[in-house]
Amino acid sequence: MQFSSSLLENAVNEFARFPGIGKKTALRMVLHLLKQDESITENFSETIARMRRDIKFCQRCNNVSDADICSICANSLRNQSLICVVENLRDVIAIENTQQFSGTYHILGGVISPLDGIGPDQLQIESLVQRIQKEQTEELIFALSPNIQGDTTIYYIQKKIKDFNCRITTIARGIAFGGDLEYADELTLGRSLQNRMPVDKYISH
């Protein structure tokens, strides 16, 4: 793509760096900013820069947060001895949207995947184990994507905490095997939380 302005070209290249954004979409986004008042772009760039600079990760559950402890962990109306284990922030948002869950979360930051070079040490597993021990968590719900990597992660964590007095469940198999949690519809995801099953029963299949 040929540009008559290097300012424009640089801006298009910046947008085109995002996953799923090609040059044509990036150009459309830049032209959208050019069509509007300068203050709109100023506001946009300031909001994005401020977000990256000031955002924190919750010291308890690794969720993104405005403070040291996220609003879910700080909410006394939520069941603090119930932890839902998820891969990433998008899964938290997906589950929150079902409005079926009133416990807390623990974001692992991924799942165990030796082929991608991701072992237990790269994930927030140790902090989860310490948290369960310290807080005497009553129940752990695994809400990981139903695939080999998710199952491996469940198996690994289950072994680590088997001596604690903590009930371990997983969300029900309402989601198709190989499906992506993030794109599941709210009904399926909500029901799979309600119909969660003991992990022994799950692993034996």
Next chain:
Amino acid sequence: MQFSSSLLENAVNEFARFPGIGKKTALRMVLHLLKQDESITENFSETIARMRRDIKFCQRCNNVSDADICSICANSLRNQSLICVVENLRDVIAIENTQQFSGTYHILGGVISPLDGIGPDQLQIESLVQRIQKEQTEELIFALSPNIQGDTTIYYIQKKIKDFNCRITTIARGIAFGGDLEYADELTLGRSLQNRMPVDKYISH
């Protein structure tokens, strides 16, 4: 969509303002920034802000430009007495990508469309007329979208400049390369029959 951080929520909303970008895509873009070093986001937001603040519009053709005159108008190797009239910047980039045109451009900023409240005064038509008169332009090529609005605009400008010694053409209309004859609309097919061309000329391209 529920967020545990207002910083995150604001950033997602900013991205979701772009046309064609939904909340899920916006969230994916923000998480992409969160995954990377803070300097990447700083650089992104600075580049976008600088682009909007410093970009100029060419005083001759209204193209975006780093200087008062754009690099196409300032290029002495291009035929400066040949003007291609287009709606917007994206059309300039599309034509430049063909590498078949070595004249200059004039960006109208749209086409005459009374239903959308766009009259000749909202477009860069007067500046085009003055430019043709002043520069004694040899040829004007209309490269507007082939629809009622485009045709109206061509007709309007043609009337305005009919007394100048300037050749007026439009890009060829016909069946698109790779297009299916069966699905072509009657107007296009009818005109492509009327404006048929010698096969020697066609094959040589």
